[in-house]
Amino acid sequence: MASQTNHVDVLIVGAGISGIGTAYHLQKQCPDRTYAIVEGRADLGGTWDLFRYPGVRSDSDMHTLGFSFKPWKEAKSIADGPSILKYVRETAQENGIDKNIRFHHQVKTASWSSETATWTVTVVRQDTNETFLYTCNFLSMCAGYYSYKEGYT
Numbered sequence: 001m002a003s004q005t006n007h008v009d010v011l012i013v014g015a016g017i018s019g020i021g022t023a024y025h026l027q028k029q030c031p032d033r034t035y036a037i038v039e040g041r042a043d044l045g046g047t048w049d050l051f052r053y054p055g056v057r058s059d060s061d062m063h064t065l066g067f068s069f070k071p072w073k074e075a076k077s078i079a080d081g082p083s084i085l086k087y088v089r090e091t092a093q094e095n096g097i098d099k100n101i102r103f104h105h106q107v108k109t110a111s112w113s114s115e116t117a118t119w120t121v122t123v124v125r126q127d128t129n130e131t132f133l134y135t136c137n138f139l140s141m142c143a144g145y146y147s148y149k150e151g152y153t
Contacts, residue, residue, distance in 0.1 A: 004132050008034045011121055011136040015039035015101050016046020018142035020088055021067055023097045038123050040106035044092055046144050048085040056081035
């Protein structure tokens with residue numbers, strides 16, 4: 001049973017590069033809209049927070065992968081993981097996006113109601129096992145493609 005229901009105009013699932021970029025554009029283009037980011041993990045950064053093995057890096061150049069609103073200025077365009085994570089964290093902090101992230105919040109279900117034109121999203125907070133309901137008018141899936149429960153094969 002849900003302990004609390006929250007309504008936002010936009011619910012963003014995932015606090016990696018896509019989720020942070022989506023939040024930035026939403027803030028700039030629709031400043032009157034409310035939003036929250038639900039992130040199943042304990043920190044933002046997605047792939048770049050998850051994978052920390054020696055030598056992890058992007059296969060794409062950061063001038064392409066990075067944000068158009070925050071150009072990549074480091075010397076290496078094929079960047080290592082810690083540099084990319086720093087870039088994503090800085091972007092979230094500089095733009096106040098980090099204040100809208102709910103960590104340890106994993107989406108369990110999402111249901112659309114045509115009658116009310118809203119999504120109802122069930123979220124479980126992993127560190128407390130609390131269940132929350134979010135309602136939103138727009139659901140933006142930015143969760144990436146890795147399953148955190150098992151390795152990628």
